[in-house]
Amino acid sequence: MNAVAVPALATRPVVGGQVTQTQVVRSEWTKLWSLRSTRWSLLFAVIAMAGLGILIAAVSMSQWSQLSPQAQATFDSIDRSLGGYHLAQLAIGVLGVLVISGEYSTGMIRSSLMAVPKRLPVLWAKIAVFASVTFVLMLASAFVAFFGAQAILTEHHVNVGLGHPHALRTLVGTVLFMTVTGVLCVALGTIIRSTAGGIATFAGLLFVLPGIVDILPSEIGHSINPYLPSSAGGAIAEASRAAHTLSPWAGFALYCGYTIVLLAIASYLLVRRDA
């Protein structure tokens, strides 16, 4: 070993400054895109969102003559084209949990919190980055799905334009629903801290709970159903309002309310708990 010339650990003063929210957002941007799991999940969500509606439209057109006249009359061109969100949402939710639970499972959270000891800027930055990425990618995919599907639906003249009542609201609403789901899942991941637990809770809330309510005696079920996270949030993502659901914006407001409550719990726990 060279015992004579010991190089200095810093050859010149390191330029840098205080921690700011903007810089933490930049850091979270780097963290999000530097993981393979992110890129795969987002790719899956984009393909599901953009492709599934088009696929459904193509299948519907090829089977059109076999549909009953009633089915043909009630064919919902908007919901068919945007149906891919059911699948895309799964990827978004899983990734939302992973954004923070992945830090807990690997110990990265300790590095993150040592760099940003006030802690909350990390949570806000994760949400800002993940929500914007989800919104932008899903909005673009939803437009692809909508126009792609409508182009195919021209075959039997059941296509609609963006100017059609509910079309634009449903399209943007679908994207908003998925984006808020992503935020809700970041909150769940922060509260539960484990990937498996977070994903199970997410799936339980959005996919299992409706099934349980469904098998309740119908009077009780119908009175509970509008307030379930899935029905409340989903209201804005469906062109035609289903029975026993809230109006699109009321439902969406409630879904945002649930998310805010979970975020409040998550931020409290993030600050108070030992890391």
Add this chain to the structure above:
Amino acid sequence: MLGVIDVRGVTKRYGEKVAVDNLTFSVAPGVVTGFLGPNGAGKSTTMRLILGLDAPTEGTATINGKPYAHLEAPLHEVGAMLEARAIHTGRSGYNHLLALAQTHAIPRSRVDEVIELVGLGEVAHKRVGGFSLGMGQRLGVAAALLGDPATVILDEPANGLDPEGIRWIRNLLKRLASEGRTVFLSSHLMSEMSQTAEHLIVIGRGRLIADTTVEDFVTRASVDAPVRVRSPQTTELGDALVLEQAHIVSPEDGVLEVRGLSSERIGEIAAAAGLVLHELTPLQVSLEDAFMHTTQDAVEYHAAAVAETTDATDATDATDATVEVAA
């Protein structure tokens, strides 16, 4: 005395278990301070409390007079490497460092600089999941040095490293010390810190056992050190020494280890009796022995202590780093 790191009456309980028990000490600026204790003594917990990762049940821990959470630019004031991995395995080393650097607006050029500094240039863009333990430690050190902090906290940096890695850590510590940085270094092994540490804080079962200089720590433990005597007439010599209240053991033929008498006194007794001596050596207590001697009552898990002793011996052999007291 106010130090760079100031721990005042800190207690940490996890449920019923007391991990740190009313601990008070300071780490002085510009000095390498070793933080010693057996496994489970509460070293890592104390460091986590200093770094604001855990909140103390009682007491305060501050850095440059402030709780860690109140530091505006923590990476510029303190760099820390924890014992437990704190790196996402799916990310490359470069991106790990970049993400940390960005929180403080530290430029990319500094990221490249610390990567070169720890010798990870070739693997910086590979996923950390494939890193060896030694590479992981190097990346941890790179993260600690990112903000060029005046204070560096390292938790068990040599743990699990091969001799090559241990040598690297030792050189790094020398460098950090020669640059006048404050280093707070924990270990359950003496070898890697004995070269550089000036001051020692020793804990056992979460309590302070010693807060002293390395020299003083060893001196205090060597009061009772034996003198090795080699002679062709051990039987006669033994008889003569026993008369002077010495305690004698004979580890091998022709050799005595004598306690309770100085080497000078033994020499005089032998001369008076006309006995031949081939060797007369005051045995030196290593920092290792001093540590074992001091903490033997404070070892939390005795099985763990046995494992540590084995580790310690290996590491000492590998690095030949045992500090010996000047006779």
